[in-house]
Amino acid sequence: MLFTSYEFIAFLCGLFILYYLIPKKFQWILLLVGSAVFYAWAGIRFLAYIGVTTVTTWYAGTRISGIQEAGNAYYDAHKKEMDKEARKAYKADVKKKTRGWFLACLLLNLGILAVVKYTDFVIDNINAIFHGEISFLSFALPMGISFYTFKSMGYLIDVYRGKTKAQSNLAKFALFVSFFPQIIQGPISRYDKLSETLYGEHAFDPVRIRSGLMRIAWGFFKKLVIADRLLAGVKTLSAKPEEYQGAYVVLIILFYAIELYADFTGGIDITIGVGEIFGIKMEENFITPYFSKNINEYWTRWHITMGAWFKDYIFYPLSVSQPMLKLSKWSRDHMGKAVGKRVTVYIANIVVWFATGLWHGAAWNFIVWGMLNCVVTVASYEMEPLYKKFHTALPCTNRGWYDVFQMFRTFWLMGAIRILDVYRNVPTSFKQVGTIFTTGGWGSIFSADVLKLGLTGADYLVVLIGCILMIAVSIVRYRQKDDIRVNFEKRGVVCVSAVILLLVFAVLIFGAYGVGYDATQFIYNQF
Amino acid sequence: MEELLEILSDLHPEVDFTDCDTLIDDKILDSFDIISLITEINSEFDVAIPAEEIVPENFNSAQALYALIEKLQDED
């Protein structure tokens, strides 16, 4: 069920009405049933995959928590009898007992993800290197497998660390894993955060529901009016790389930046809005990412929950692990402070970006995309002292316009890296970016030639107005650190209703849907 | 505490660490800084800060970080 389908809207309406009719204590059960229906819609057989992840993670979680609780109880009771060494040894012993369950569950689930998602990629590369002819296994990718696996493994790690108590109710845990608004494209919620509202009893709160509806409508607007309309242009430009070079590559960078943003954040708006109408709070996944002044900031504003997942569960544990600390110490002693300081960060950074690239897709273009991000993050880290000197030497660079320049630079830099996602081919991507500097042809992207890219003048006008609206909303968000919805809510119910209705009609009329437009999948659906 | 402040100033000479308590929330320290910090602390204080302690509450101010170091030293 795509968010932008009649089925989903009908499904959502039905679920919404039932949700507030049934006794509140059953609300979460209804959400579980709804999630199961939503998931089964993609194919009943896929339920097996998510089922295995749910049951194994739930079971391992309860076992780990059980061991920890028994251990803690014993520890508290016998604390006084133990000396420091014995305490330490006991704690280590408890940890060791939980480690088996933890590793078994982690490896099993990451193994499923790896096999289903990456087998064909590995086979393809083996074939290429050894000129082999191993046939592909062609697993059908279960919907949202990367997202629910990461969500579950985040939970498992939190339980193992003792940060979160395991959920003893299998059905409740199943709802956490399969919660339908976020199964397709995140956000990758943390159990401790999501569980605060997921299982609660929610009264019909008109203010919150209106607010949620406003966000859903805005999400549909971004997705259907802007992203899906612009998609035709992206497709035309990327289909014929030899024809569209030079200035056209700049155009496709711009188009794809707008399209991906509108599509992905639009989807997240729908997700979070759906959560809100059910009284469930989810964390933001994007906070005005295109207003980032450098790549590190960008990755704290774009696809936030994914970046945070990699940071918390891979980057930090890896860089503060014993071997890494030892390595750092050794390098410091043998190669100097500068090296010692960098070595762990660099290694962890490479690993994280390799994993992030691979997570986005089983293909070289994604891996190269990840590595380019790695290079840029390191470069920007290394150049920081230089920038500081620059700012001290030229105080005028501390003014607002310089911020805008930095945002502009980051936007185009990230866009250029993202080109790997457009052409899906590494050499082509590099060649195309190269032509920006060799081919030129700037005249044509400011001429009637742009009307030959599958977009009419009317399409450009709609996209332009859409972009102005998105920018305006982002500026408000950036300045006041709060959603623009707050401003409408202050003006009362009539204003909010008017905004919702305007958005709904804009989507109905200007949306790129129905006959004549391809029903496009969310770009992130495949991950 | 003095040692810690020195390590911190080394990272960001322009920041006054004695009374800032939004080091993470205001994005003064990024993930690279945090790792540098942990490796420094590891060699200066001989304390290994585990990954699960890397949360904003522990890194938002020098005081909080120092408290964490003391707690970990105590446990050792």
Next chain:
Amino acid sequence: MEKTSMKKRIIAIVAALAVFCAGFWFFQRLLTPKYINDIIEGRLIADYYDHAGGNDVIFIGDCECYENISPIKMWEEYGITSYIRGSAQQLIWQSYYLLEETLQYETPKAVVFNVLSMKYNEPQNEAYNRLTLDGMKWSSSKVASIKASMTEEESFLSYVFPLLRYHSRWSELTGEDWEYMFKGKRSFHQGYLMRVDVRPVTSYPSKRPLPDYQFGATAYEYLDKITALCKEKGVELILMKAPSISPVWYDEWEEQMVEYSQKNQLKYINFLDLIDEVGIDFNTDTYDNGLHLNLSGAEKMAVWFGKYLQEECGIADHRGEPETVAKWQEMTDFYHEMEADQYRELEEYGYLKSYGGRPVTEEGK
């Protein structure tokens, strides 16, 4: 306190829904094509409801019906009352459901079905579906017809709410869309679409061999249904193949239709064999090189067919009934008025400017 806030809440929700419905209805009206001066075939199906009842003969089928026979001429010559429920590329299941619907409004003495659509066994084209289906009033027949006709890209909901289909017309709106938002225009003569211009046949289409000449199972299924429905209602079913020379009508198809009509004891007339007898001259009687007849051809067809219906099927002459005469007189006047106006336009512009004609130079062929 609790009560008033509840009341307020309901009023607010109802008000919001009302605004939504009103807006939706307005935009739907505005954006749905009006088919006033272009593709006027789009209005044919809806035109019937003003003329339902009192027709002794109903023609159903594709353009070979509504362009090739003039019911007004048939009235003038024989006093036969007839109506053509034709539409562009009407598929056979659409014909069946249109007939089913028509029989809810009236029971004619005879039904004439044009068999060209036997060649289509699957849904064909979204745009043509729309031309046939959008005009129908809601009924179980319409629902069934939509379900049988939808191509993969279509959704049923977009038939219920045409705005979902036509919303992208916002950039193509013309004055016509505003002018005819709440009114229609009279263009047809008992389902006949008049054209007086002439474009003679210059060449005959070659009969490219087909891999398979057998009509499809679905096509036969619906032909059987049409036959059964007529039998059930006591209506005589006549099969016809119009005299259009293009698209090609294969001999192998002809054999199947002859066989079918004999097996089911139906009358079957292939006008391609009767061109001389009817008196059709493809130098003067077609407006598009033989695909469709023009007024002159359609009147010749009406003269021949009317006589046949009178003699072979016993269709009555109603010219002695004052009420019927009055009704048909009005239509006859409109018919001749349009005829004169078309000749005037032809004289003035060289083509039928407001009747769907194209300037000669614009067309390649």
